[in-house]
Amino acid sequence: MIHQDVDEVELLEESVNLRRRAVELTPLEDPDYHTQAAELAGSCMELYEGSSEFHHLDEAIHALHLATKAPTIDDFPTRSELLWQYALWKQMRYHHTLDLSDFETALSTYADARDMRPAHHTSQAYMLEIMGVAWLEYYRITKGHCSLEKAFELLQKGASSRCSPALSRVHASATWAKSAADLNHTSAIQAYGAVFDMVAEMVWLPHDLKDIRLLIWNTCARHRLAAISSACAIGRGDLSKAVEWLDAGRSLVVDLLLQLRMPLEELRVKFPSLAQDLERLSRDIDSGFAEISRPLAPKLAEYRAPQAEQEEFDNFVRWGRQRSRAEEQLHQDILDRNRLLVHIRSQPGFSRFLMHRRLEDMIPAARNGPVILLNVTSSSCDALILRSSAPSVIHINLPGLDFDRVKTLSKDFSGLLSSEGRGSRRDARHMAVRHTGAGGSDKTFRRILGELWRKITLPVLKFLGYKKICNPSSSENLPRVWWYPTGPLSQLPLHAAGIYDRSDNVSITDYVVSSYAPMISALLPSSAPSSPVIPHPSLLAIRATETEFQSLPGAIDEVRRMQKVCGSAITTLEGQDATVESVLSGLQICDLVHFACHGVQDINFQSALLLSDGRLEVSRLVHERLPNARFAFLSACETAMGDREFPDEVDHIAMTLLSAGFKGVVGTLWSIEDRDGPRIAEEFYSYMFRNSNGSVDISDAAFALHRAVRQIRESGASFVRWLPFIHIGI
Numbered sequence: 032m033i034h035q036d037v038d039e040v041e042l043l044e045e046s047v048n049l050r051r052r053a054v055e056l057t058p059l060e061d062p063d064y065h066t067q068a069a070e071l072a073g074s075c076m077e078l079y080e081g082s083s084e085f086h087h088l089d090e091a092i093h094a095l096h097l098a099t100k101a102p103t104i105d106d107f108p109t110r111s112e113l114l115w116q117y118a119l120w121k122q123m124r125y126h127h128t129l130d131l132s133d134f135e136t137a138l139s140t141y142a143d144a145r146d147m148r149p150a151h152h153t154s155q156a157y158m159l160e161i162m163g164v165a166w167l168e169y170y171r172i173t174k175g176h177c178s179l180e181k182a183f184e185l186l187q188k189g190a191s192s193r194c195s196p197a198l199s200r201v202h203a204s205a206t207w208a209k210s211a212a213d214l215n216h217t218s219a220i221q222a223y224g225a226v227f228d229m230v231a232e233m234v235w236l237p238h239d240l241k242d243i244r245l246l247i248w249n250t251c252a253r254h255r256l257a258a259i260s261s262a263c264a265i266g267r268g269d270l271s272k273a274v275e276w277l278d279a280g281r282s283l284v285v286d287l288l289l290q291l292r293m294p295l296e297e298l299r300v301k302f303p304s305l306a307q308d309l310e311r312l313s314r315d316i317d318s319g320f321a322e323i324s325r326p327l328a329p330k331l332a333e334y335r336a337p338q339a340e341q342e343e344f345d346n347f348v349r350w351g352r353q354r355s356r357a358e359e360q361l362h363q364d365i366l367d368r369n370r371l372l373v374h375i376r377s378q379p380g381f382s383r384f385l386m387h388r389r390l391e392d393m394i395p396a397a398r399n400g401p402v403i404l405l406n407v408t409s410s411s412c413d414a415l416i417l418r419s420s421a422p423s424v425i426h427i428n429l430p431g432l433d434f435d436r437v438k439t440l441s442k443d444f445s446g447l448l449s450s451e452g453r454g455s456r457r458d459a460r461h462m463a464v465r466h467t468g469a470g471g472s473d474k475t476f477r478r479i480l481g482e483l484w485r486k487i488t489l490p491v492l493k494f495l496g497y498k499k500i501c502n503p504s505s506s507e508n509l510p511r512v513w514w515y516p517t518g519p520l521s522q523l524p525l526h527a528a529g530i531y532d533r534s535d536n537v538s539i540t541d542y543v544v545s546s547y548a549p550m551i552s553a554l555l556p557s558s559a560p561s562s563p564v565i566p567h568p569s570l571l572a573i574r575a576t577e578t579e580f581q582s583l584p585g586a587i588d589e590v591r592r593m594q595k596v597c598g599s600a601i602t603t604l605e606g607q608d609a610t611v612e613s614v615l616s617g618l619q620i621c622d623l624v625h626f627a628c629h630g631v632q633d634i635n636f637q638s639a640l641l642l643s644d645g646r647l648e649v650s651r652l653v654h655e656r657l658p659n660a661r662f663a664f665l666s667a668c669e670t671a672m673g674d675r676e677f678p679d680e681v682d683h684i685a686m687t688l689l690s691a692g693f694k695g696v697v698g699t700l701w702s703i704e705d706r707d708g709p710r711i712a713e714e715f716y717s718y719m720f721r722n723s724n725g726s727v728d729i730s731d732a733a734f735a736l737h738r739a740v741r742q743i744r745e746s747g748a749s750f751v752r753w754l755p756f757i758h759i760g761i
Contacts (some may be wrong), residue, residue: 047074047090054094059499067096067111076120077685085127092120106147114144115158117507122165131354134169141165151362156199159189161207167210183211183218190225193369194362196316201229205256212263220267223260227279227387255408256280261415262408270365270424274415275403278551279387281517298375298384300338305375387696389550394423396554399761400511400732403491405520409434414491417551427494428434431486434518440479441519447475448701451751476531476750480538483528487520488539499541511733513548524700526755544697544737546758552688553760563694565661568727570597570716571621573614574605575628576643586627589666592713593625597720600727610644616656623727624693625664627708630684638684640665649687660692662729664715665699666708685759695732695760707743707752714739735759 050071057064072094079087099113111668118140125133141162148154166182169175189195208222239602257280299306394417396402402417412432416425451472489623498642500508514525526545529538539545546556570594574586588665594601602621604613618624629641639646665685684699697715718735719727736758744753 040078042080043074043081045673047078049159050074054097056237059100064102065098065101065104065109065113067132068101072098072116073215088120088124088127092117092124096121107149111144111147114140114147118144129353131172134165134172135139138162138165138169151194151366153195153199153358153362153365156189156192156195156203159185159192160199160203163189163203164206164210165511179214179216183216184205184218186210187218187222190222192231195228196365200538201226204229208256208260208263212259217261220269220272223256223263223276224272226256226761227276230387255282255518258408261406262411262413265413265415265426267407270415270426270463273406273426274393274404274417274424275387275390277406277415277517278393281550298381301380302375302378304372305378307678308371309375312364312371315364316368319357319364390423392673393417393551393555394419394549395556396551396653397423397513398482398556401495402513402515402548402551402554402723404515405429405487405517405525407432407434407437407518407520412487414487416491416495425494427491429487429490433740437519437523440482441522443475443629444479447472447479448751469638473750476754480524480528480750481530481532483525484530484537484539488528489496492539492542497542499537507734509542509544509734509737511546512543513546513554515548515551524754526757527750531750540737540741546733546760549759553686563730564726564728565622566724566726568623568661568725569621569659570601570605570623570625571617572601572605572625573609573617573628573642574603575609575641576606585708586666589627589709589712590625592709593716596713596716600720600725607643609642611642614642614647615651615655618655618660618691620659622659622661623663623729624660625666627666627712630665632683640684649684652687652691655691657692660688660694662695662732663688663693664697664712666703689760692759695729695758697732697736697756697758700755700757701751703755704752707748710743711736711739711756714742730761 050067053067054064057067057229070373072091073092075087075094078084079091079724095113095117099110099117104110104113118137122137123141125137127130132305135390141158145155145158145162148158155587163182163184163186166178166185170178170182186203186207190200190207192200192203204222204226206218208226210216211222212218257277260280261273261277264270264276298309372385375381383392389741396418397417404413404415404417406413410433414427414429416427417423418425495512497510502508516523516525526539526547529540530536531538570593572590590603590605594603602617603618626640630639631641631646637648637650639648641647663685666686683698688696703711715732715738718738719731721730736756740753740756
């Protein structure tokens with residue numbers, strides 16, 4: 032409250048006078064004494080917050096101190112909550128007075144308040160984190176080494192408080208890790224390891240996808256936990272941890288579906304009773320958190336009315352008893368679930384159940400070529416190259432780039448696309464005449480792609496020993512690499528990096544065939560390995576009905592060219608037949624699918640493909656089981672562009688298809704022009720269906736796209752036409 036109306040201030044002052052008189056008239060032994068004193072404290076604090084007059088803070092602290100001394104109250108929860116509030120206010124007082132005794136009183140009172148709570152209470156992690164942060168502040172004031180060790184001891188206890196909600200433990204772990212890294216404390220590596228083990232476990236709790244996304248933002252994304260932890264591990268020479276943590280903090284929602292749901296299904300098969308118990312306890316814990324979601328200590332100012340009704344007080348007491356029972360049940364459920372997880376992890380094949388992947392589990396992702404993880408922080412830009420041979424991880428420092436510079440490049444690129452009007456495929460059609468590939472936009476493309484080439488992709492390719500291929504149109508001779516960008520790098524077209532402003536252009540496409548890896552699990556072999564070769568492929572092509580607001584003049588030609596190339600292997604759903612239900616039914620039986628329709632990118636898993644009778648949202652796709660799914664081509668706008676606010680939480684449509692079971696996906700970063708869709712599709716499927724026996728190898732998809740895009744580019748097309756097509760996955 033910055034200021035208050037004069038009348039409101041007068042009412043508060045009158046309330047304080049009345050409450051002050053009530054405290055004076057109430058004997059210390061009276062059962063209502065602590066309530067009267069706490070109400071006085073709350074009113075004084077409200078006056079202080081509105082006026083910033085220091086004497087109001089002093090009176091609030093004094094009144095609260097009186098409340099804590101009442102002999103009729105129980106230690107828990109009442110005295111504990113009053114003491115906790117008293118400690119918070121004493122720490123606040125120090126910031127005004129700089130009197131160290133205020134801070135020291137706060138520290139000792141925090142400890143007293145916590146000691147009055149049961150050792151198994153669900154608030155332990157929260158309280159230990161607050162206490163740890165307070166001791167860190169005290170260390171910064173006094174520079175005493177013992178204070179620093181005390182702070183990290185408390186934070187570590189908070190992180191390991193198994194009786195507390197996972198979210199509270201993650202917060203405590205994250206505070207511990209970040210503080211340890213900032214202060215170069217030896218516990219930093221241990222702290223980050225604790226964070227990511229708990230994040231994996233926490234995300235699995237049965238929240239809905241929107242809540243999970245918000246939870247991830249509050250715990251990981253907002254603080255760039257993965258990037259900072261990986262940089263910390265690099266700085267300490269622990270490259271294994273650097274890779275593990277960078278991957279553990281990326282695409283948590285989709286990785287939940289790709290990685291965590293898979294072992295749960297395996298658990299259902301091998302140990303159905305354990306799976307059933309785990310699901311039940313997780314649901315109970317989730318609902319238990321909701322039931323006790325009120326703050327640890329209610330705002331004391333809420334009880335300031337002098338004429339408060341006895342019924343209101345009785346209701347508060349009743350609520351306190353109900354909450355205590357709910358907390359006891361929640362504590363028991365958490366203990367039961369923790370014991371169950373220990374038991375599950377003792378079973379063969381489940382030792383890492385609901386825990387982040389270790390490096391040895393990631394190495395198979397690089398079986399067909401290196402995976403290049405790119406991490407950028409405020410101090411550096413680093414490449415971590417994951418390989419199938421020893422050494423399995425190689426670190427390359429990329430000088431000249433840092434977080435701010437990459438953010439600028441990302442912002443420039445986003446502005447460039449906006450100036451090109453890349454909002455929908457219909458917009459692209461109307462603007463095709465205007466964008467000829469000459470002028471300011473191509474100049475900006477060249478500048479951004481040139482910087483990506485000089486500072487990122489060329490140093491990596493040189494280190495790997497890759498050479499420019501004399502005849503790159505023959506893509507079979509090119510090695511494959513998987514780019515794994517993080518943070519703002521995720522919004523930049525690394526697959527097209529190069530020098531395009533001279534006669535002897537050079538680009539990444541002359542050296543390698545590029546794919547993207549949104550997460551390591553997307554490249555790992557499935558638990559039931561299968562050959563990438565499909566002897567008798569079934570391709571489903573989908574073209575939605577055109578409407579006044581959804582024009583697709585190139586889609587008809589696109590599907591016709593595919594029919595000519597693929598012959599009897601293709602089945603189509605076109606026009607009114609391309610409904611949500613018919614498409615979902617078709618996805619159950621096809622090996623390959625091609626969407627020639629509009630797509631829209633949105634947050635909270637509301638991105639969708641636009642079909643004839645409505646939206647096929649990714650929130651529905653992620654729950655589908657597609658037993659035959661192998662490859663998908665999304666010839667729709669913005670199907671592979673993630674959310675700029677959540678660059679590491681990759682939940683675009685292409686990624687969703689990977690989570691639904693497809694091994695590889697072609698998508699677009701922005702709206703494509705209708706004349707390009709048919710050409711790309713024809714060239715792509717001509718290569719995929721080139722075998723005389725009719726078989727298709729899905730690992731050829733990246734090569735097929737490489738060839739098709741090169742033909743568009745070499746025909747003189749502008750950057751905005753050929754650059755949006757990318758391959759993701761295997």
